[in-house]
Amino acid sequence: MRPEAGAVPVRAPFGERLAAVRAARGSLCVGIDPHPGLLADWGLEDSPAGLERFSLTVLDAVGPVAAALKPQVALYERHGGRGLAVLETLLARAADAGVLTIADAKRGDIGSTMQAYADAWLGEGRPLAADAVTLNPYLGFESLRPALDLAAATGRGVFVLALTSNPEGRSVQHVGGAASVARSIALAAAAENAGRGRGHVGLVVGATVGDAAQGLGLDLAGLNGPILAPGVGAQGAGPRELRAAFGDALPSVLPTSSRAVLAAGPDAAALRTAAERTRDELA
Numbered sequence: 001m002r003p004e005a006g007a008v009p010v011r012a013p014f015g016e017r018l019a020a021v022r023a024a025r026g027s028l029c030v031g032i033d034p035h036p037g038l039l040a041d042w043g044l045e046d047s048p049a050g051l052e053r054f055s056l057t058v059l060d061a062v063g064p065v066a067a068a069l070k071p072q073v074a075l076y077e078r079h080g081g082r083g084l085a086v087l088e089t090l091l092a093r094a095a096d097a098g099v100l101t102i103a104d105a106k107r108g109d110i111g112s113t114m115q116a117y118a119d120a121w122l123g124e125g126r127p128l129a130a131d132a133v134t135l136n137p138y139l140g141f142e143s144l145r146p147a148l149d150l151a152a153a154t155g156r157g158v159f160v161l162a163l164t165s166n167p168e169g170r171s172v173q174h175v176g177g178a179a180s181v182a183r184s185i186a187l188a189a190a191a192e193n194a195g196r197g198r199g200h201v202g203l204v205v206g207a208t209v210g211d212a213a214q215g216l217g218l219d220l221a222g223l224n225g226p227i228l229a230p231g232v233g234a235q236g237a238g239p240r241e242l243r244a245a246f247g248d249a250l251p252s253v254l255p256t257s258s259r260a261v262l263a264a265g266p267d268a269a270a271l272r273t274a275a276e277r278t279r280d281e282l283a
């Protein structure tokens with residue numbers, strides 16, 4: 001059972017919990033992206049019932065061999081309230097099973113509204129609260145303050161977009177050269193984590209970004225927090241791309257793959273094997 005809203009959190013800081021899970025299960029994060037085409041491939045309807053079967057199958061098959069599961073919330077939102085109810089069920093079942101969840105919601109808004117997003121995705125006892133949430137800093141890193149503070153207070157984490165895996169990201173994130181937008185986000189995240197054992201403020205840096213992090217002077221090894229690296233598999237990144245993108249910071253990286261692992265379903269054993277193989281190839 002989840003604690004009531006307002007109850008004192010009992011969990012350890014997110015960075016500590018993540019480190020413990022990684023030591024036991026490795027570093028792969030598997031995205032749960034129930035695209036209509038994948039549901040069809042699995043013989044499931046594009047409906048809340050299909051979504052639930054898909055989500056819980058991935059949880060049971062992959063949860064025990066992954067560092068975290070990352071549901072992409074748009075693929076639940078497109079089913080309206082019943083889709084969000086499935087996401088709620090998935091998050092609750094994962095919490096009961098001791099599987100860490102990162103809600104890929106990419107939220108970001110002016111401070112007063114950000115407070116509501118923070119409460120929705122990180123608030124104690126809230127139905128959609130995950131262990132961590134992805135955040136979009138386009139309104140300014142400091143606009144994320146409610147989520148940064150609530151995550152710290154509740155033992156949860158955030159992953160702030162810095163260098164995204166899509167080619168269009170550079171038109172915003174690389175702007176400024178030596179004082180790039182991406183570097184300013186990385187510096188702000190590192191400042192949040194300073195003085196903490198293992199920081200709760202992570203960054204999103206795509207596995208596909210090549211040498212952009214070094215080129216723009218991002219000190220990823222000095223972040224003192226986790227780095228979510230989507231782009232493994234379907235977007236073309238593998239072990240070589242991860243090494244090139246992260247170098248010394250690799251121990252902090254959670255390589256992240258969705259479609260390439262999910263395509264192995266619906267058979268649970270095949271799904272688990274695909275996740276283990278991906279994890280071990282990247283280790």
Ligand SMILES: O=C(O)c1cc(=O)[nH]c(=O)n1[C@@H]1O[C@H](COP(=O)(O)O)[C@@H](O)[C@H]1O
Nearest residue numbers: 072104134164165206230234235257258259
């Ligand atoms: O925040 C994310 O998760 C994310 C950031 C990013 O830079 N690139 C990126 O692909 N993602 C998400 O990661 C997942 C990638 O899925 P696959 O390409 O199927 O592995 C999708 O849910 C994306 O929305």
